[in-house]
Amino acid sequence: MDQEPQPKPIMPPEAEQESGLELERPQVDTLPETLGFVETEELGQLRGELVEAIAADSEEVKELATRYHLLGEEVVNQQEDEDYAKAQIGLIVQMGLIRRDGGKVDQYKEDLQDALTYAWNERLDDTVAVLEAAIQETETQEGSTEVA
DSSP states (O other), X not given: OOSOOOOOOXXXXXXXXXXXXXXXXXXXXXXXXXXXXXXXXHHHHHHHHHHHHHHTTOTTHHHHHHHHHHHHHHHHTTOOHHHHHHHHHHXXXXXXXXXXXXXXXXXXXXXXXXXXXXXXXXXOHHHHHHHHHHHHHHHHHHTOOOOO
16 A cells, blocks of 8 residues: 555547557558568668669669569478468568668559458458558558549
């Protein structure tokens, strides 16, 4: 009885909403690893080079992207059965994140759409939800005027 319980801080509803929105983006950022696609040290270094090349519209993009994808496939191929499919989706998402970080939001969105189709076919409902939210966020940021 020496100490009284401390009251919890009261957060206004808009603060809770803001913190909820902030959680959506990291979910897609961590999705590749969650799905079993864990970058090796070499892939991590190559990712940095690729992001820079994409941002600079360098002629090296195709070569670096091909190298990254081939090395990424080696990571995916270490998985079996359902884990293989999940890691494959993780690689697709990772390639999209690289494109997003290089400033190619349209290509990022295309990769998310590809990953979404794959995840839907594999009945990975949690992954589908994360991908749908990320796509929606991209469309909202674009102020999308596309006709479905």
